[in-house]
Amino acid sequence: MTKIKICGLKSTKDISYVNQLNPDYIGFVFLQGRQRSVSFKDAAALRSLLKPEIQSVGVFVNEPLENVLSLLETGTIQLVQLHGRENTSYALKLKSLCCKPIIKAFIIKGKEDIKRALDYPCDYLLLDNGLGTGEAFDWSLIQGIHKPFFLAGGLNPANVKDAIKRTHPYAVDVSSGVETNCRKDYQKIKAFIEACHAADHIRS
Ligand SMILES: O=C(O)c1ccccc1N[C@@H]1O[C@H](COP(=O)(O)O)[C@@H](O)[C@H]1O
Numbered sequence: 001m002t003k004i005k006i007c008g009l010k011s012t013k014d015i016s017y018v019n020q021l022n023p024d025y026i027g028f029v030f031l032q033g034r035q036r037s038v039s040f041k042d043a044a045a046l047r048s049l050l051k052p053e054i055q056s057v058g059v060f061v062n063e064p065l066e067n068v069l070s071l072l073e074t075g076t077i078q079l080v081q082l083h084g085r086e087n088t089s090y091a092l093k094l095k096s097l098c099c100k101p102i103i104k105a106f107i108i109k110g111k112e113d114i115k116r117a118l119d120y121p122c123d124y125l126l127l128d129n130g131l132g133t134g135e136a137f138d139w140s141l142i143q144g145i146h147k148p149f150f151l152a153g154g155l156n157p158a159n160v161k162d163a164i165k166r167t168h169p170y171a172v173d174v175s176s177g178v179e180t181n182c183r184k185d186y187q188k189i190k191a192f193i194e195a196c197h198a199a200d201h202i203r204s
Pocket residue numbers: 007008027029031034035036037059060061083126128130131132133134135152153154155173174175176177
C-alpha cells in the first residue's frame with residue numbers, strides 16, 4: 001500500500017479531517033512566514049488532538065538542530081523532513097542523537113538531482129518541485145531509485161493515481177492539492193486518499 005502524507009496542517013479543523021480519513025502521516029511546516037506555518041507551541045497542541053496511529057512529520061528548512069531534537073523529544077513530531085540545505089553532517093549528527101526517521105527533500109530539475117539525492121544519508125528521500133509550489137516536476141526523471149521515496153509537488157485527487165502507477169513511490173505527499181482557498185478541504189483529502197487506494201488496488 002502506498003503511504004499517504006497530508007502536509008501543511010495548522011488548525012483543529014484540519015486535525016479533525018485527518019482523524020476521520022486516516023492518512024499515514026501529516027506534516028507541520030515549521031518554516032515561519034509561510035501561509036501554512038505553525039509555531040512549535042501550536043503544533044504540540046495539534047499533535048495532542050491527532051490520533052496516535054497517525055505520525056506527524058516536522059517540515060524544516062535549515063532549522064537549528066536543538067529545535068528539531070526538542071520537538072522529537074516532546075513527541076510533537078515522530079519524523080523529520082529536511083527541506084532546506086541541510087548537509088550530510090547535519091543529518092548524521094541528527095541521526096546519532098535521536099534515531100528517528102529522516103526524510104530529505106530534493107528539488108528535482110534534472111537527472112543530476114536524483115544522483116545527488118541517492119548519496120544523502122537518510123531513511124527516505126522526498127522528491128519535490130520546490131517548497132510547496134503546487135506544481136509537479138518531470139516524473140520521467142525518476143529512474144533507478146532503490147531507496148524508498150515520498151513523491152511530492154503538485155499532486156491532487158485527479159493526478160495521484162497516475163503518479164503512483166508511473167513512479168511507484170513509498171508514499172505520496174500533498175498540500176495545496178487538497179486545499180480550497182488556502183484551507184484544507186475535507187472532500188479533497190477524501191478524494192485524494194480514495195484515488196491512492198484505487199491505484200494500489202490496480203497494482204495488487
Ligand atoms: O508548504 C510549504 O509552505 C512548505 C514550506 C517549506 C518547505 C516545504 C513546504 N511544503 C512541502 O511541499 C510539498 C508538497 O506541496 P504541494 O502539494 O506541491 O503544495 C510537501 O512536501 C510539503 O512539505
